[in-house]
Structure formats: structure tokens, C-alpha cells
Amino acid sequence: MMIEFELNGEKVKIESTLSMRLLDVIRNDFNLTGTKEGCSEGECGACIVFLDDQIVNSCMVPMSNVIGRRIETIEGFSKTERYQIIERAFIEEGAVQCGFCTPGMIMATESILRKGGPITDELIKEGLSGNICRCTGYQTIYNAVQAVLKEVQAHV
Amino acid sequence: MFESFRPNSLKDLLTLIDGRECYKFAGGTDLYIRKRQWQGAERKFDKDVAFIGHLDELRGIERDGYAFHIKACTTQNDVVNSSILPEYIRVPYRLMGNPAIRNTATVGGNIANAAQVADSLPILYATDALLLLKSILGSRIVRIQDFIVGKYRTNLAKNEIIEEVIVPDGNFNGYAYRKIGSRKASILSKLSIFIVYRKENQILEDVRVCIGAVNEIPIRSPEAEKIFLKNHDIEAFLLHLKKMFDAETDKRSTKFYREEVSIRLVRHFLEKILEDGE
Ligand SMILES: Cc1cc2nc3c(=O)[nH]c(=O)nc-3n(C[C@H](O)[C@H](O)[C@H](O)COP(=O)(O)OP(=O)(O)OC[C@H]3O[C@@H](n4cnc5c(N)ncnc54)[C@H](O)[C@@H]3O)c2cc1C
Ligand code: FES
Ligand code: FES
Numbered sequence: 001m002m003i004e005f006e007l008n009g010e011k012v013k014i015e016s017t018l019s020m021r022l023l024d025v026i027r028n029d030f031n032l033t034g035t036k037e038g039c040s041e042g043e044c045g046a047c048i049v050f051l052d053d054q055i056v057n058s059c060m061v062p063m064s065n066v067i068g069r070r071i072e073t074i075e076g077f078s079k080t081e082r083y084q085i086i087e088r089a090f091i092e093e094g095a096v097q098c099g100f101c102t103p104g105m106i107m108a109t110e111s112i113l114r115k116g117g118p119i120t121d122e123l124i125k126e127g128l129s130g131n132i133c134r135c136t137g138y139q140t141i142y143n144a145v146q147a148v149l150k151e152v153q154a155h156v
Numbered sequence: 157m158f159e160s161f162r163p164n165s166l167k168d169l170l171t172l173i174d175g176r177e178c179y180k181f182a183g184g185t186d187l188y189i190r191k192r193q194w195q196g197a198e199r200k201f202d203k204d205v206a207f208i209g210h211l212d213e214l215r216g217i218e219r220d221g222y223a224f225h226i227k228a229c230t231t232q233n234d235v236v237n238s239s240i241l242p243e244y245i246r247v248p249y250r251l252m253g254n255p256a257i258r259n260t261a262t263v264g265g266n267i268a269n270a271a272q273v274a275d276s277l278p279i280l281y282a283t284d285a286l287l288l289l290k291s292i293l294g295s296r297i298v299r300i301q302d303f304i305v306g307k308y309r310t311n312l313a314k315n316e317i318i319e320e321v322i323v324p325d326g327n328f329n330g331y332a333y334r335k336i337g338s339r340k341a342s343i344l345s346k347l348s349i350f351i352v353y354r355k356e357n358q359i360l361e362d363v364r365v366c367i368g369a370v371n372e373i374p375i376r377s378p379e380a381e382k383i384f385l386k387n388h389d390i391e392a393f394l395l396h397l398k399k400m401f402d403a404e405t406d407k408r409s410t411k412f413y414r415e416e417v418s419i420r421l422v423r424h425f426l427e428k429i430l431e432d433g434e
Binding site: 017018019020021024041042043045048051054055056057059060061062064065067108111126127129130 | 160161162181183184185188189197198199201205207209210233253254255256257259260
């Protein structure tokens with residue numbers, strides 16, 4: 001069936017099925033391969049995208065729940081100024097090794113920022129709790145997120 | 157082969173499932189996991205699928221003079237962020253899954269799935285929650301205790317859905333919650349303790365104690381709670397709960413661990429509740 005939704009700011013139409021995973025549609029039909037498939041069961045966060053401004057694991061979202069809604073992938077987000085800040089912090093803090101988890105980590109970081117309000121260490125840990133990294137041991141990632149926060153808060 | 161449907165309204169959904177056995181696919185965080193396939197392939201289901209997650213009629217949280225009403229397809233994060241619900245209802249949901257999962261996983265899905273480790277059940281048992289079930293023939297209200305029959309077993313009829321969860325407002329002014337073990341590490345070792353109470357002028361007027369994930373279904377004894385309110389005898393209360401444990405005996409150490417830890421936690425919490433303000 002024809003499924004319509006908004007992808008990275010553009011209205012799109014795609015021939016798919018209701019039970020097809022959003023992850024497969026993004027990667028295979030739209031060739032947006034920045035969104036990764038790790039565990040396929042909601043545990044690792046490599047497949048995180050924004051659905052109407054909330055993060056979801058795209059391996060767990062059927063196309064039925066995407067109809068008429070707004071999806072933003074790492075490719076869409078990478079065009080923003082905030083992405084540049086996050087990318088720089090991740091590079092400077094050494095938060096990227098193999099890079100497989102990085103797109104998901106960046107999306108999770110952005111979702112912490114979008115919540116607004118004061119951000120504590122606990123909130124950062126909680127915000128990244130659905131993202132698994134097999135390389136860094138997480139400390140450099142936390143450092144990067146702290147650095148992002150400092151920079152973002154300095155701007156307001 | 158299976159067919160999938162995306163009804164436009166609750167009424168269409170009820171008409172659809174009246175003649176046809178379907179999975180009711182809400183967030184899919186339980187259903188998808190059981191349907192792994194190769195990357196890129198459509199998920200295959202052994203029954204037809206009715207998608208219900210998009211139905212606005214099944215989302216939202218309200219409060220009236222007696223109870224909190226949570227529609228079945230409300231997500232866990234909607235519960236966590238609700239300004240209507242008291243903290244003791246929100247906290248167990250806040251500790252479920254992870255932030256991205258909580259944006260899709262629904263309240264109704266956790267109940268209908270009826271896993272032994274379903275983390276919403278202890279709070280719902282403790283508060284004597286009710287479920288509003290609906291079919292094309294009409295509605296019925298059942299107590300959560302009567303709905304959950306066993307591990308992954310409920311008495312939902314094929315043509316019914318959970319429309320709403322009703323949590324009576326018990327005017328509680330205190331609670332305690334502890335969840336041990338994580339889904340990732342080990343489902344078996346997990347247990348959770350949920351307690352709500354009302355204390356006025358140093359007097360304990362109501363207390364509810366529920367132990368989750370140890371037995372197939374949550375453990376709670378309203379009779380023992382009534383006696384405890386009168387005599388404040390913690391050990392007698394614990395003895396009563398101990399008699400209710402019936403976890404499998406083939407995993408003795410795990411069983412011993414779970415039972416021992418739950419008893420110690422309940423003892424600890426009850427001591428604190430009695431002490432506070434005395
Ligand atoms: C990474 C991860 C972590 C998780 N962590 C936890 C955790 O910490 N604690 C926990 O308890 N669970 C956890 N879960 C399990 C799951 O997220 C919850 O059980 C969730 O609430 C299920 O909701 P859903 O909407 O995704 O259900 P679905 O998968 O859509 O449905 C589950 C079942 O319920 C039925 N159903 C759904 N809605 C209705 C309805 N309105 N009426 C009738 N039947 C219905 C479906 O037919 C199906 O059988 C986790 C899952 C994942 C993937
Ligand atoms: S691939 Fe989706 S959470 Fe791991
Ligand atoms: S950098 Fe390799 S998984 Fe995180």
C-alpha cells in the first residue's frame with residue numbers, strides 16, 4: 001500500500017506494508033544509512049530517530065505508526081547548527097571509536113537538549129541509558145555531552 | 157500468510173476483531189521482539205494484525221472525583237510526564253525500558269502481554285485497578301486481579317480490547333518502590349516491591365503491599381493488610397506473604413534469592429513506614 005509521511009522535512013510517499021519496520025524503510029527505500037541496525041530489539045539505540053520530536057527505536061516502529069507523522073533521521077538533523085556543536089564535542093572528547101553507536105548517541109543527546117530545563121548528570125545518564133557502545137566505555141561520551149551542554153548554555 | 161489492518165476508528169476496530177482473531181498491535185515493543193526476521197524483510201505474524209497505536213480515541217489521561225483514567229494506548233512516557241497522575245503511579249513507568257522504548261510502549265500493551273515481569277502490574281494490583289474492556293457487544297469492567305490469569309495469560313476475549321485502565325484514587329500520601337535486576341541482565345532474578353499507604357496524624361490508615369515477578373502473577377493479600385493495620389505485626393504479615401510464594405522449585409537458588417530479598421525489602425519498608433513520625 002502507499003504510505004505517506006514526512007521525512008527530514010519533506011513529504012514522501014512509499015509503497016510498503018503496515019508491518020514493515022521504519023528502520024528498513026529508511027535504510028532500504030530511502031538509502032539513509034546513517035541510522036544503524038544493532039540489536040533489532042530495542043536495547044542498543046543504534047536505530048534511534050525522532051518521531052514527532054520524540055526519540056524512538058526505528059527497529060520497533062511499524063510503518064502503520066508512521067503514517068502522517070514526522071520523521072527526522074541523523075541525516076536530517078546533521079543539517080542543523082546544533083548538530084555541528086554535538087559533532088565537534090564528540091570528536092574533541094574522543095567519544096567516537098568505531099562510530100557504529102554514534103548516530104544513535106547523537107540523537108539521544110539531542111533529545112536530552114530538546115527536553116529543556118536544567119540538565120543534571122543523572123538526566124544525562126538516564127537520557128543515554130538506551131544506547132549501547134561497545135568501544136568507548138562511555139566516559140568520553142558523557143564528557144562530550146557535558147561539553148555540548150556547556151556550549152549550548154553559553155549561547156542562551 | 158497474515159493480513160494487517162489499520163482501522164480508522166475504535167468502532168471499526170471492534171467490528172474488525174468481532175469476526176477475526178487479531179493481534180492488537182499498539183507500540184509493538186513486545187510483539188515485534190517475538191517476530192524477528194532478516195533485515196529488510198516484512199515481519200511475519202502467525203495471526204492477522206490490527207494496528208491500534210494510531211487511534212487517538214485510545215490515548216489520554218483523565219481524572220474524575222474517584223479515579224484516574226488512563227486510555228490503553230497512552231505511552232509510558234505520557235504517564236511519566238503526566239501532570240494529572242500522582243508520583244506513585246508515574247514512578248514504576250519511569251523505571252521501565254529506556255527513554256526511546258517508553259515513547260512507544262503502551263500502558264495497555266504491558267497489561268495485555270501479562271508477562272511475569274510486567275512492571276506495571278504491582279502498582280495496579282496494589283491500587284485495586286480496574287480495566288474497562290470493550291467489544292462490539294458492549295463494555296465490561298473487570299478487576300486487574302481477575303483479568304490476569306497467569307504468565308502471558310489473561311481472560312481478554314478475542315473480540316475485546318482493553319480500552320482504559322481505571323486507578324481508584326485511594327488518597328494515598330506515601331509509597332515505596334524498588335525494582336531489582338534488569339531485563340538486560342536477567343529476567344529471572346528480577347523482582348519488584350510496590351507499597352502505597354495513607355498515614356494521617358501518625359496513624360496508618362491504609363497500606364497495600366504487592367510483590368511482582370516472583371510468582372507468575374503479583375502477590376498481594378488484602379486480608380493480611382487489614383490485620384496488619386490493626387496489629388502492626390510485621391513478622392506475622394511477612395509469614396502470610398511467604399505462604400503465598402509458589403515460584404518453580406527447579407530453580408531453587410533463584411527462588412530462594414527472590415523470596416528472601418522480597419521479604420527483606422518488605423520488612424525494611426514496613427519498619428520505615430511505621431517508624432516515620434512516631
Ligand atoms: C528494550 C525493551 C525494554 C523493556 N523493558 C521493560 C521493563 O522494564 N518492564 C516491563 O514491564 N516491560 C518492558 N518491556 C516490554 C514492553 O515494552 C512492555 O510490556 C510494553 O508496555 C508493551 O506495550 P506495547 O504497546 O509495545 O505492546 P504490543 O507489543 O503492541 O502488544 C503486546 C500485547 O498486548 C496486546 N495488546 C496491546 N494493546 C492492547 C489493548 N489495548 N487491548 C488488548 N490487547 C492489547 C497485543 O495483542 C500483544 O499481545 C521492554 C521491551 C523492550 C523492547
Ligand atoms: S537496532 Fe534498534 S535498538 Fe538496537
Ligand atoms: S564507538 Fe564503537 S560502538 Fe560506540
